[in-house]
Amino acid sequence: MTNQTATDVAGGMGTFERWLSLWVALAIGAGVLLGNLIPGLFQLLADLQIASVNLPVALLIWAMVYPMMVGVDFTALKQIGERPKGLIITLAINWLVKPFTMAALGVLFFEFVFAGLIPPDDAQAYLAGVILLGAAPCTAMVFVWSNLTRGDATYTLVQVSVNDVIMVFAFAPIVAFLLGVTDIVVPWETLLLSVLLYIVIPLIAGLFTRTRLMGKGGEAAVDAFRDQIKPITILGLLITVVLLFGFQGQVLLETPLVIALIAVPLLLQSYGIFFVAYGAARLWKVPFNVAAPCALIGTSNFFELAVAVAISLFGLGSGAALATVVGVLVEVPVMLSLVAFANRTRHWFPG
Numbered sequence: 001m002t003n004q005t006a007t008d009v010a011g012g013m014g015t016f017e018r019w020l021s022l023w024v025a026l027a028i029g030a031g032v033l034l035g036n037l038i039p040g041l042f043q044l045l046a047d048l049q050i051a052s053v054n055l056p057v058a059l060l061i062w063a064m065v066y067p068m069m070v071g072v073d074f075t076a077l078k079q080i081g082e083r084p085k086g087l088i089i090t091l092a093i094n095w096l097v098k099p100f101t102m103a104a105l106g107v108l109f110f111e112f113v114f115a116g117l118i119p120p121d122d123a124q125a126y127l128a129g130v131i132l133l134g135a136a137p138c139t140a141m142v143f144v145w146s147n148l149t150r151g152d153a154t155y156t157l158v159q160v161s162v163n164d165v166i167m168v169f170a171f172a173p174i175v176a177f178l179l180g181v182t183d184i185v186v187p188w189e190t191l192l193l194s195v196l197l198y199i200v201i202p203l204i205a206g207l208f209t210r211t212r213l214m215g216k217g218g219e220a221a222v223d224a225f226r227d228q229i230k231p232i233t234i235l236g237l238l239i240t241v242v243l244l245f246g247f248q249g250q251v252l253l254e255t256p257l258v259i260a261l262i263a264v265p266l267l268l269q270s271y272g273i274f275f276v277a278y279g280a281a282r283l284w285k286v287p288f289n290v291a292a293p294c295a296l297i298g299t300s301n302f303f304e305l306a307v308a309v310a311i312s313l314f315g316l317g318s319g320a321a322l323a324t325v326v327g328v329l330v331e332v333p334v335m336l337s338l339v340a341f342a343n344r345t346r347h348w349f350p351g
Helices: 003-011 020-037 039-046 055-070 074-079 084-113 120-134 141-148 153-181 188-254 257-283 288-299 303-314 319-344
Strands: none
Touching (some): 039 188, 055 303, 084 153, 084 257, 120 153, 120 303, 120 319, 141 153, 141 319, 188 303, 257 288, 288 319, 303 319
């Protein structure tokens, strides 16, 4: 196990992260309030864009994504062949199952079950948002979930690194395919630009930063740097939420049920994906310290990326952006409940 991995995982979930859903909920309230009190300011911020990229939001997204990329150690890829079962389950769930079940649940609920409660145009927007969430597998928070289940930290790092490499090439085609299948117009240029801005560039910047830090002080220098910029990451997320809900403020006041409706397919997807992966790991007799993280990786989302791409493709005030932020709101309590379940069923797996 590398020092970086040990530090990340041993650190667990701090008080702020444990209550992330509360802070997101407060940011939502602040956004709705400010959006109705000073709509002119939010409109001014919305107009600050170049080539469909909103500049203030782009800076905030980079503040969230870049620190995660610094933590990715691609030297772990050389261990890809060790104990392949957990990695196979993770990759199959993330890239062959999860995006498609999320799209199917979105169509089921937004176009049929909730058809009388949601206007058709809004339903299409929410569907686009949940598709973006389903196609973006988790990165940084995986180490937290792995730690809380006493997972194999080095193996978790291998899974995250492999997922990030695949995401560079697979995210845009999968999103484009699913949006096209669901009759949502795909702005290909904007989608590819989003992948470049929010995956490729932060990944290269993170790798460059990590290489320089390793040369100066090794893993300890990487850990210290990430600790220093961690508050910026959380602040970037919360300010982004305030902006998003500032634009959605009037809609939410008129239709407060929307958040609950969006949460339904997200909750079903999260619990369903976990139990599919967890069950597969149990049947395949994968050790618990690999089985639990591999199931949790498939369940969690890279919501920072989903938020960024939703804003670039559909705009700050879009239903797609709203749906991705609802994903942030529900993720932490859902993941904590699944961590608790996994720990209670540890005896189901070989040691």
